[in-house]
Amino acid sequence: MSLHYTKEHEWIRVEADIATVGITDFAQAQLGDVVFVEVPEAGRQVSKGSEAAVVESVKAASDVYAPVSGEIVEGNQALVDDSALVNSDPEGEGWFFRLRLSNPGELEGLMDADAYRSFCESQ
Amino acid sequence: MTKNPSGWRPDLGAADSEGARTGTFTGNRALMLEEPLIFEMEEGGGTGVDFAEVPGVESRLAGLERNRPIGIPGLSEPQTVRHYTRLSRQNYAIDLGLFPLGSCTMKHNPRLNEKVARMPGFADIHPLQPADTVQGALALIEMLGGWLVTLTGMHSVAMSPKAGAHGELCGLLAMRAALEARGDAREVILVPESAHGTNPATAAFAGYRVESIPANERGRVDLDALTARLGPDVAGVMITNPNTCGLFEPDMLAISEAVHAAGGLVYCDGANFNAIVGRVRPGDLGIDAMHINLHKTFSTPHGGGGPGSGPVVFSEALTPFAPLPFVERLGNHFALVEEEHVVGRAPRGPAVSGGHGDPMLAGQHHGSSFGRMTAFHGQMGMFTRAMAYILSHGADGLRQVSGDAVLNANYILRQLEDVLDAPFAASGPCMHEALFSDKGFQGGLTTLDLAKGLIDEGYHPMTMYFPLVVHGSMLVEPTETESKAALDQFIGALRSVAERAKAGDQSLKAAPVHAPRRRLDETLAARKPVLVYREPEQAQAAE
Numbered sequence: 001m002s003l004h005y006t007k008e009h010e011w012i013r014v015e016a017d018i019a020t021v022g023i024t025d026f027a028q029a030q031l032g033d034v035v036f037v038e039v040p041e042a043g044r045q046v047s048k049g050s051e052a053a054v055v056e057s058v059k060a061a062s063d064v065y066a067p068v069s070g071e072i073v074e075g076n077q078a079l080v081d082d083s084a085l086v087n088s089d090p091e092g093e094g095w096f097f098r099l100r101l102s103n104p105g106e107l108e109g110l111m112d113a114d115a116y117r118s119f120c121e122s123q
Numbered sequence: 124m125t126k127n128p129s130g131w132r133p134d135l136g137a138a139d140s141e142g143a144r145t146g147t148f149t150g151n152r153a154l155m156l157e158e159p160l161i162f163e164m165e166e167g168g169g170t171g172v173d174f175a176e177v178p179g180v181e182s183r184l185a186g187l188e189r190n191r192p193i194g195i196p197g198l199s200e201p202q203t204v205r206h207y208t209r210l211s212r213q214n215y216a217i218d219l220g221l222f223p224l225g226s227c228t229m230k231h232n233p234r235l236n237e238k239v240a241r242m243p244g245f246a247d248i249h250p251l252q253p254a255d256t257v258q259g260a261l262a263l264i265e266m267l268g269g270w271l272v273t274l275t276g277m278h279s280v281a282m283s284p285k286a287g288a289h290g291e292l293c294g295l296l297a298m299r300a301a302l303e304a305r306g307d308a309r310e311v312i313l314v315p316e317s318a319h320g321t322n323p324a325t326a327a328f329a330g331y332r333v334e335s336i337p338a339n340e341r342g343r344v345d346l347d348a349l350t351a352r353l354g355p356d357v358a359g360v361m362i363t364n365p366n367t368c369g370l371f372e373p374d375m376l377a378i379s380e381a382v383h384a385a386g387g388l389v390y391c392d393g394a395n396f397n398a399i400v401g402r403v404r405p406g407d408l409g410i411d412a413m414h415i416n417l418h419k420t421f422s423t424p425h426g427g428g429g430p431g432s433g434p435v436v437f438s439e440a441l442t443p444f445a446p447l448p449f450v451e452r453l454g455n456h457f458a459l460v461e462e463e464h465v466v467g468r469a470p471r472g473p474a475v476s477g478g479h480g481d482p483m484l485a486g487q488h489h490g491s492s493f494g495r496m497t498a499f500h501g502q503m504g505m506f507t508r509a510m511a512y513i514l515s516h517g518a519d520g521l522r523q524v525s526g527d528a529v530l531n532a533n534y535i536l537r538q539l540e541d542v543l544d545a546p547f548a549a550s551g552p553c554m555h556e557a558l559f560s561d562k563g564f565q566g567g568l569t570t571l572d573l574a575k576g577l578i579d580e581g582y583h584p585m586t587m588y589f590p591l592v593v594h595g596s597m598l599v600e601p602t603e604t605e606s607k608a609a610l611d612q613f614i615g616a617l618r619s620v621a622e623r624a625k626a627g628d629q630s631l632k633a634a635p636v637h638a639p640r641r642r643l644d645e646t647l648a649a650r651k652p653v654l655v656y657r658e659p660e661q662a663q664a665a666e
Contacts, residue, residue: 035649058645059588083650 004107005116006067011091019068022095026120031057034086039075039097048106053096068106070099158209161196162656169197213639215583221613223585225600226397226419233422235515236508245507250499254459261457265450267510271415276404277436281445283501287394290414290433291325293446293496297412298359298388299329300444300493309358315344316592317366319392331358338592342368342547353385363392367590368547369556379409396420398529398555401522411438421509432505443491448500527603528555535599538614542621546593561595566627570595575634576620
């Protein structure tokens with residue numbers, strides 16, 4: 001298992017060829033209370049940097065981008081029913097979607113936990 | 124008038140001061156009236172007019188008679204009038220005080236506009252009336268269109284779009300028609316971060332892919348990033364000028380030239396025209412299409428007070444693709460041109476419903492019209508108001524409107540920049556809006572807390588958390604009609620609340636404390652909105 005982060009404040013947990021994607025604790029704190037989440041359908045092909053999900057808080061609506069390319073395996077339906085999970089457990093129960101990596105090489109450009117922590121401090 | 128020589132002023136009292144009786148039997152606080160929902164006022168099936176039971180009538184409804192209440196509260200006329208009047212007193216309005224949302228939401232609606240709009244020749248007409256019977260109304264539409272074309276330095280105008288975003292769509296559809304007419308279907312619209320939020324939505328709705336262009340450190344479009352992205356797939360840009368940071372885009376001409384050189388077209392969001400009317404002509408900046416919000420710059424009411432209206436002005440290049448209908452002057456006669464005639468095809472019928480026109484008229488300059496935006500001709504009631512506004516100000520008066528709007532915003536910016544962070548203040552004067560950030564707020568206090576504190580001070584909050592390029596942004600637009608005394612009082616109120624936020628004063632978390640209702644749970648309202656009234660037992664059952 002490996003854990004990666006993006007400058008768009010997403011985390012990616014990779015197990016075998018499946019990546020689980022969510023937004024970081026920093027991101028949920030910036031967004032404020034999340035009131036609506038739209039997750040992708042299984043089977044959809046997404047390419048790195050394309051829009052994959054939508055998150056809306058009391059302050060703003062934002063797109064969640066696919067940090068790596070692949071085929072969506074599962075969207076987290078629990079978020080559709082209870083968007084508060086993004087605030088209460090962003091890096092656990094509040095995951096957004098899982099995808100099957102089509103180009104594992106794309107992971108190499110992402111940050112690890114230490115690099116992401118210093119990235120946030122510089123924000 | 125001499126002031127009260129005794130110096131005595133009535134004591135307004137504090138609701139929670141020592142010894143004051145805070146609770147009242149009714150829940151009212153003098154003229155601050157507590158009001159139930161209209162459904163809770165029901166006393167048992169009253170109506171506005173009571174008819175006596177009619178004797179000896181046989182029902183012919185064959186068992187289809189109503190057999191349960193229909194769920195509309197039964198109230199008399201005075202009960203209903205009082206209910207809505209009481210509610211209206213809990214609202215904030217431009218007629219009550221300074222509205223820092225500015226022309227974006229509502230600027231002063233001159234009463235002269237209302238008088239003119241109620242003249243029967245304008246008010247009591249129907250869009251299907253023969254054109255010969257509404258010559259005055261058509262003349263007014265043509266005259267207003269002429270002013271808009273002159274003020275913007277553009278070539279033609281489409282009057283029918285009903286509001287700003289509708290105007291954006293009108294402009295984009297004309298751009299799309301022009302590109303397709305030259306066999307050059309392009310896919311991408313570039314939208315700077317400093318553009319209005321509706322711009323990317325409009326581009327997507329018109330079938331384009333949207334790509335964002337970053338802002339530079341001065342809050343303007345990053346010209347290098349924009350020009351680097353231009354290419355044969357870019358249909359055009361949508362740019363808001365002055366932008367949502369309240370700043371003028373000084374590179375506008377260079378942007379237009381670069382976009383045109385790459386074969387694209389330039390749409391300008393004219394929502395902030397109030398800052399430049401009479402001073403800058405968008406046509407001189409290479410713009411191909413721009414909407415004008417009559418309900419902003421030209422003072423017609425909106426936001427519940429009336430419908431919007433978003434005429435679109437076009438460059439010469441885009442004019443053939445503009446929508447129908449439009450009003451054409453033929454000598455002393457005004458014709459409503461309702462049908463396009465594609466050049467080279469025989470006319471299908473009279474193009475001019477006025478009856479005196481040249482049937483090829485539309486084909487001469489709207490031959491490639493993309494079609495219609497609306498069934499009828501636009502917001503007539505807004506046209507009369509906007510025309511009254513323009514004529515009562517004149518060219519010099521409109522020039523003073525933008526001057527005073529910009530002066531007032533800069534006064535607020537400079538009076539508050541020592542207490543509130545103003546991220547772009549160092550780059551020079553702002554336009555009609557002053558932008559501040561939440562930098563320096565202590566104790567976990569946020570822009571939202573400041574806004575709630577402003578409610579206690581008797582002001583509607585400013586635009587907040589937009590634009591997104593600034594953290595916790597607060598966008599203040601006073602508009603041109605506020606006096607220096609009114610601005611000073613607002614500045615004093617905002618300064619006081621900002622100082623509390625910077626000191627980490629936790630009592631701000633509880634604001635508003637003086638409003639009819641305390642802090643509402645916006646998260647719960649968004650997550651579990653209750654949009655329909657239900658009887659208490661139904662609501663309980665649904666829990």
